[in-house]
Structure formats: structure tokens, C-alpha cells
Amino acid sequence: MPSTRRRPAPRQAEADRNDRELLRAAREVLAEDGAHASVAAIAARAGVGIGSLYRRYPTKDDLFRHLVDLSLDHWVAVLEAAGAEADAWTALSVFLTQGLESDSSGSLAAIAGTVEITPAMRAKDDRSEAMLTALVQRAHDAGVLRPDVSTSDMWALVEQLTPAPMIEQLRKRGLADQLPAAAAARRRVIAIVLDGLRAPGSPLPDAPPPKAVFDRRWETG
Template sequence: MARRAPRHAEAARNDHALLEAAKKVLAVDGAHASVATIAARAGVGIASLYRRYRSKDELFQHLCALALDQWIRVAERGLEHDDPWEGLAHYIEACVEFSGGALGPLAGTIAVTDEMSAKFTRSDELLGRLVARAHEAGALRPDASAMDISLLIEQLGKSPLIDQLDRQGRGDLIDAARSARKRTIAIALDGLRPRHPRLPGTAPSPTLLSERWEHALAESPKQP
């Protein structure tokens, strides 16, 4: 076990680096992002990567599971807040900060594994509880649904300004860009308060998000 512990720690570090690199590369290249580009950005050798994962799809499925773990952990922390609004706000801010929706470009391109499906379900359950608590406390506008929150996070998680400055190597402006995004998040959070006019249209259905992942399941060949 002593010999395996360093390897396990290294694998965990590589996983974190790959996940962060994948988010950034996918934000720019979308579903066409190459494993080589992600590995290079993460500082992980491509050969060692393919020794661990049999295919690009398997790597992306693993990264999706890791991203879902992040969503689950931050939702659980949000539920620990005594104040329902603060718990929900913490969840939204944290999810936007680590760009939880940045793996969205993979939707419809990879099969949804049993592990991913279970974590999607758990994440949805926790978000539902956060939203229900905030509604019951009168802290969240009554016409805002869990799906509205998910879509809001996905949109706020994208930051063309930060991505552009990062590509240009303008590290001197990154902090200012992040500060600007925090202001945008604060404006969006204020819009979730109950004092505003009713939202237009009807609340989005959960299938609006899930169907894009189900497409991959239908189109992908069955695994042996």
C-alpha cells in the first residue's frame, strides 16, 4: 500500500490538472478539443494518459464524473448554511467559479455512463433541495426553478473576456476581469430575489438539459 499511495496521489493531481485544462480547452475548441491539447495544457504526458484511459471518450467520461463530484460537494456545503438564500448563493457562485458547466460541449458526443447518470441524479436532487429551501423561506422568486438556476450557472460560467485575455497571455488583466465577472454574478443573483416582475414564458423542463446527453446514449454503439 505504501508504494501505491504516491501513485494514487499523482493520479489525483493529474485528474485535477486534466479537468481544469479540459474546461479551458473545451471553452475554446468545443467538442472538437483534442486529448493532446488538453494533456499539454495540463502538463500530463500523452503516453501515460493513454495507458490509463483506453479512449478519448473514456477520458471525457471520467472528467465529467469528476466535474459532477464538484457540483455535488458544493451543493452539500450549500445545504449546510443556516440561511437558505446564502446556501443557494454559495452554490451558484462556487459553480460559476469552477465553471461547472464548461464540460457542456461534450453533451451529445459521449455515452452517459452509469456513474455519470447516478451523479447527475444526485446533483439534481441536491439542487432541488437548495431551491425548495429558498422558496419556502421566501428568499427566491417563486417563478425561478432549479432548471433556471442550472442554465444561469452555465451561462455565467462562460467568460469570453477571461478566456480571451488568457489566450493573449495578459495575466496583468486577469484579476480585473475576474472582478468584473463577480459583479455580473452579483447582478444576476439580485435578479433571483422575489421583488422583481414575473419571468417571461414557462419554466424550462429538465429534459431541456438532459436530452442533449441522452442523444449520445442513443447514437453511440453498444459497448461489448
């Protein structure tokens, strides 16, 4: 039987495309300019008129808040996929590889403390924290994760590895032909990091970072 699923109307399809381009451009401009990224630069990078941007996102804060919300959704989805794995080490590997190899998250550390975190967003963050804690505990119980690695260590790894300077620089300079090699280099780095997480490992210096290191930066006011 032919599919009864309706295709989006041309105008809606164009709006959806513009939104995807705006979000992609916003991540790229944020990676280059940080919290000072301008909506004009984002619209220009996306090839979208500034009026179209403001119709979708009335303020820059609205755009940035949506990016943070999408990032939270991204990590919840990745952790759900990881948690479905039967093998403890595979689950942890899925968390890092799927989470870091996707362009849908991006580094948003530059806007920490500049956007309001809503109760719904906080709930997503709490959920991802609980799911990652469960993955780490599974890996510890299975004896595959070095015993001195904590949940906060894993989040710290994600934050340190989420920026991809080589890829960002190549994109900025229009060297698209080099992007596949840069992506392959990133996959190698992630594999090296995973290997370093395996038990038993050499003793790590200092204590794991406290959760406040991550949370306090997102407080506004």
C-alpha cells in the same frame, strides 16, 4: 507528535501533478475548440507527453467522461455545502457563488451527447437535482426567492454563466496580469444575477425550461 501521514512517492506525486494539468488543459481546450478538441492539443497545453495522457486515459472518451464525472462531483459537493447553511438565501447564494467561481467545473456543454453517461453518473445527477430542488423550495418557503424561479431556471443560469469568455480569452493570449480584474468582473456579474433572483422581482417571460432541455442533449446514439 509528528504526523504519520505518508507523502506520495516522487513518481506518484508527478503522476498526480500530470493528471491535474491534463484535466486543467482539457477544460481549457474544450472551452476553445469544443468537442473537436484533440488529445494532442490537450497534452501540449498540459506540458505532458501524449504517451502519459494515453496511459491515464486510453481514449479521448475516457478523458471526457472523467471530466463529466468530476463536474457532477463538484456540484454535489457544492450543493451539500449550500444545504448545510441555516439561512435559505445564503444557501442559494453559496450554490451559485461557490459553484461558478470555481475552475473545477468548467463548461462541458460542447461534449453533450458524445460521452456515455453511466448509471453511477446518472445517480449523481439525480442527487444534485433533488438537492437543488430542496434549496429552491426552502427559498420559496422563506419568501426570499422570486416565486416564478424554478430548479431548471437555476440550472439554466449555471449553464449560461459557466463559460467565462473574458477569462478564457485572456488566458489564451497569455495576459495573466489581467486575470484578477476579469475574475473580479465575474464575481460582480454573479452578484448582479443573485440580486435579480430576489423576491418579488418583475414577471419573467415564458415558462421555466423543461428538464428534457438539459437531459436529452446528453443522450448518445
